[in-house]
Amino acid sequence: KKRIGVMTSGGDSQGMNGVVRSVVRMAIHMGCEAYAVYEGYDGLVQGGDLIKQMHWDDVRGFLSRGGTLIGTKRCMEFYERPGRVKAAKNMIERGMDALIICGGDGSLTGADKFRSEWPGLLEELVKTGELKQEQIEPYQHLNICGLVGSIDNDMSGTDATIGCYSSLERICEMVDAVFDTAASHKRGFVIEVMGRHCGWLALMASIATGADYVFIPEKPPGVGWEEEMCDIVTSHRSWGKRRTIIIISEGAQDTELKKITADQVVNVLTEKLNLDTRKTVLGHIQRGGLPSYFDRWLSTLQGVEAVNAILDATPETKTPVITIRENKIERSDLQECVALTKSVAEAIKQKDFAKAMKLRDVEFKE
Ligand code: F6P
Numbered sequence: 001k002k003r004i005g006v007m008t009s010g011g012d013s014q015g016m017n018g019v020v021r022s023v024v025r026m027a028i029h030m031g032c033e034a035y036a037v038y039e040g041y042d043g044l045v046q047g048g049d050l051i052k053q054m055h056w057d058d059v060r061g062f063l064s065r066g067g068t069l070i071g072t073k074r075c076m077e078f079y080e081r082p083g084r085v086k087a088a089k090n091m092i093e094r095g096m097d098a099l100i101i102c103g104g105d106g107s108l109t110g111a112d113k114f115r116s117e118w119p120g121l122l123e124e125l126v127k128t129g130e131l132k133q134e135q136i137e138p139y140q141h142l143n144i145c146g147l148v149g150s151i152d153n154d155m156s157g158t159d160a161t162i163g164c165y166s167s168l169e170r171i172c173e174m175v176d177a178v179f180d181t182a183a184s185h186k187r188g189f190v191i192e193v194m195g196r197h198c199g200w201l202a203l204m205a206s207i208a209t210g211a212d213y214v215f216i217p218e219k220p221p222g223v224g225w226e227e228e229m230c231d232i233v234t235s236h237r238s239w240g241k242r243r244t245i246i247i248i249s250e251g252a253q254d255t256e257l258k259k260i261t262a263d264q265v266v267n268v269l270t271e272k273l274n275l276d277t278r279k280t281v282l283g284h285i286q287r288g289g290l291p292s293y294f295d296r297w298l299s300t301l302q303g304v305e306a307v308n309a310i311l312d313a314t315p316e317t318k319t320p321v322i323t324i325r326e327n328k329i330e331r332s333d334l335q336e337c338v339a340l341t342k343s344v345a346e347a348i349k350q351k352d353f354a355k356a357m358k359l360r361d362v363e364f365k366e
Pocket of ligand 1: 104150194195196250287
């Protein structure tokens with residue numbers, strides 16, 4: 001029986017438990033055995049109790065739970081070759097030669113590297129006497145499949161990462177709550193949202209809540225943004241708005257790539273407009289809590305597709321990542337998606353913001 005491991009890695013996101021449930025049940029349905037690797041790559045490197053066989057009932061109730069019930073960790077040891085050798089040994093000892101990882105682009109790139117070093121890692125273990133040649137013979141190919149789990153929606157090649165819509169939902173709920181108190185006091189609020197280097201959460205939340213102004217890393221405001229923002233706020237107030245909501249992505253910056261902070265924006269509104277303005281940093285409430293219907297659906301269908309991709313794989317198959325494009329669940333080339341994601345970051349570094357937006361598939365207008 002083929003043994004398939006499932007792991008969550010990097011920052012947790014809503015829907016990761018749905019992935020574990022779906023992979024475990026689909027693997028069993030297809031006549032395979034399923035194993036959960038606890039605590040991300042750390043579990044793969046340490047082995048022992050951190051790799052457990054999962055049965056149908058072990059994932060009962062997973063679908064509606066937030067976070068990741070099998071844990072996650074940023075594991076430095078796996079990023080060094082000796083750590084990956086240990087991980088390979090743990091897999092072979094359990095008869096596993098397939099791994100499905102749900103995480104961000106860094107976690108998925110790590111997995112692809114692991115695959116590229118296989119079976120060299122096994123040969124190393126034979127040389128050091130830790131494994132016997134007969135033990136490694138049946139496991140000459142490692143099959144890896146990635147699923148993108150992140151609230152940031154920062155991976156190119158997929159329309160949505162698992163977790164991003166739950167997070168967006170939560171942000172909107174919180175902004176609405178701030179909205180009520182802001183309107184009561186006629187105050188201004190600068191609300192900082194997560195997203196790392198990606199402005200998707202901030203941009204979508206600003207549209208969904210009717211915010212007055214938004215700061216995102218991919219399209220920094222031009223020189224003199226302070227005046228522009230104040231003019232917009234003044235005109236909105238003149239139309240009768242009792243509150244001002246500014247959404248700022250945690251990665252916000254100006255055209256010279258200098259960070260723009262929420263405090264800075266608060267000061268501008270306070271000093272230039274004499275507006276009673278407060279800052280709200282939403283923090284990790286954006287990441288925890290219930291997955292939305294969309295993330296339950298996405299994680300379930302993508303988990304099924306990941307198991308199918310593992311079962312269809314040949315030694316020639318490039319490592320797939322499961323994506324969703326125009327509402328269709330697809331298999332894409334992991335390396336291509338990672339390269340495209342990196343090219344967005346590169347364009348921003350070069351201050352070519354129009355290109356960055358284009359690469360993110362957002363129309364750019366001066
Ligand atoms: O990548 C997900 C994310 O929540 C980002 O939006 C944020 O910048 C980061 O992780 C926070 O990481 P940590 O939980 O390690 O502080």
